[in-house]
Amino acid sequence: MYLRHSRIRKNGKTHIYWRLVRSVRKGTRVTQETVAQLGELDKVGRLEARALARRITGKDWGRDLFEPDEPEETVRVKFKKLRLERGRRFGDVWLWSLLWQATGLDELLGRLIPEGMEDVPWAKMAAVQVIARLCEPSSDLHIAEDWYRRTALDDLLGIPEEKVNEQRVYRALDQMLPHKTEMEKHLKERLGELFGLSYDLMLYDVTSTYFEGECLANPMAKRGHSRDQRSDCKQVCIALVVSREGVPVGYEVFDGNRVDVTTVEDIVEAMEAKYGKSGRVWVMDRGMTSEDNLEWLREGKRRYLVGTPKSELKHHEKALVDKADWKEVREGLEVKLCPGPEGEEAFVLCRSKHRQEKEKAMHQRFEARIEKALVKLENRLTKAKRPVQRWRVERQIGRLLGRNSRAAGLFQIEVMEDPSRGSKLKAQWKKDPTWAEWASLSEGCYILRTNVMDWTPEELWKTYIQLTQAEAAFQIHKSDLEIRPIWHHTADRVKAHILVCFLAYVLWKTLEQWQSRAGLGNSPRTLLEELGRIQSTDVILPTVDGRELRLRCVVQPDEAQAILIDRLGLVLPKRLRLPETVLKM
Secondary structure: OEEEEEEEEEOOEEEEEEEEEEEEEEOOEEEEEEEEEEEOOOHHHHHHHHHHHHHHHOOOOOHHHEOOOOOOOOOOEOHHHOEEEEEEEOHHHHHHHHHHHHOOHHHHHHHHOOOOOOOOOHHHHHHHHHHHHHHOOOOHHHHHHHHHHHEOHHHHHOOOHHHOOHHHHHHHHHHHHHHHHHHHHHHHHHHHHHHOOOOOEEEEEEEEEEEOOOOOOOOOOEOOOOOOOOOOOOEEEEEEEEOOOOOEEEEEEEEOOOOHHHHHHHHHHHHHHHHOOOOOEEEEOHHHOOHHHHHHHHHOOOEEEEEOOHHHHHHHHHHHHOOOOOEEEEOOEEEEEEEOOOOOOEEEEEEEHHHHHHHHHHHHHHHHHHHHHHHHHHHHHHHOOOOOOHHHHHHHHHHHHHHOHHHHHHEEEEEEEEHHHOOEEEEEEEEOHHHHHHHHHHOOEEEEEEOOOOOOHHHHHHHHHOOHHHHHHHHHHHHOOOOOOEOOOOHHHHHHHHHHHHHHHHHHHHHHHHHHHOOOOOOHHHHHHHHOOOEEEEEEEEEOOOOEEEEEEEOOOOHHHHHHHHHOOOOOOOEEOOOHHHHOO
16 A cells, blocks of 8 residues: 545645555556545644544553663673564554443453352454454354464453364354343443444344254244345344444344344334334334234334335336426435325335336346247247147246246236147247336336335435445345354354444444444455454564563554554554563463
8 A cells, every 4th residue: 555645726725635555456456445545634634533532432442551762771682593483463452441441341251250169251253253253253162272462452351362162262152142231221321432423223124144953952043034145044133223324223033034124123122122112213124014014103103214115116107107396305316206195294205217227128138038038938839849838837927927027027928739730839928018008117116115204305315325324234244254154053153243242243344334434445354354454463583692672563664554544643662561470471
């Protein structure tokens, strides 16, 4: 990575704006990709970054872990025998450790799980679990046997690597799970304070994650609709609620065969039990929509904005045809408000030009496939030397329409005997002009349903689009945090695994909010890839009087890494305090 700048003259003064870029090869071409917009990198900007960092971290974290910069004594060293030992991964685990404390999870779990006879506080083992999920998601056995010893967490958390074993890592899950609700409440308040978040909007969606193995000891593991295309595996369903910024508010775990529409009452009541019942707006996809659910929400005086099955468009055909009252909310997209029949609800018709072009192309492609296959079928029937059973032909047609369902309604197909060909079967078809007209009218259209009557159609559409934040949360859970597959077998361990992923996602979103406010975009993975290359190492200095001095140092970051750290308002430590056991060696 390297720095690039551009000069802009404004009000007679020249401003230099910097950005961090990296070279990316795309095929035979090499292009420059902007990693972060750094602004003017002036003194005021650095002071603002420091203030932001102090507000997030709260204090000078880990001061007792770091050695002062000034040397305490002067000694003569044999430079030819100088060596390095114990290289450890530092930059990313240091940042996650800082965020673990910034969210207050260390103090909260310290209160909820008081220290007893154990060698290692369970609150610190919980931090190990979550940080491992963020840095190198893998099994608990991998954490104990490989990952932890390669990181500097023993310095940052004060847990010797020999104390981190498989049983202690597993038992940490058991200690965390009973405090799920308290952690959710705490994080909602803490992140609201840090970033001024609003919880007037609740975005709700459901996904699934699958298991490897039979999971006979887990009654929640069942086969159902798999979002991962793993219908061969048992699964559980996860319902997640996030704010309009995508910050997680809470979640629930359901049986793997639970239908989405049946989870609405449970999740709404669970969130209201934790955070109270207020004038929030619930935003849900059409998979949650049913008349019973909407009636239940209205009876409880709850406000909602939901997607609606496309079949609902049929009831608003006249409004689609009428060109009046459509409002453009952005280029290529327009909306129209249609009052409900009883005045308690409203429907928002949405029409996207880009979506219209896409659906039109899909209809044409599927129409061509069906027509081509029907011609081939007719040719086979004509050339058949033996009688073909009618049910076989009808089954082939059914499979054909099933594979191309987008245009299946266009064709009216009849299988009959043709006396002119010796009573051989023939497939006769025609296209339904009514279907074609409706398809042309409804292409690119979808409909929303709400009982929020004081918002404009533009506000309603923009709010519904924020549901993508919940979808993005699931994507990060499955790609970056690798919530799937689950290898645990008991219900409680599975729930604890999902809790660890939830906490890791909270830290992920905390870093994303921090980055955004520091002018570094909103891609934590890019930032972590850079910081992950910063290591700590022991510098061994043999002295002329026969001693060996051991200094635990942090490798100096390169220019790009230093800029990222400075932009976050942080100061990378140069030396770490050695543990007493090492000092006595």
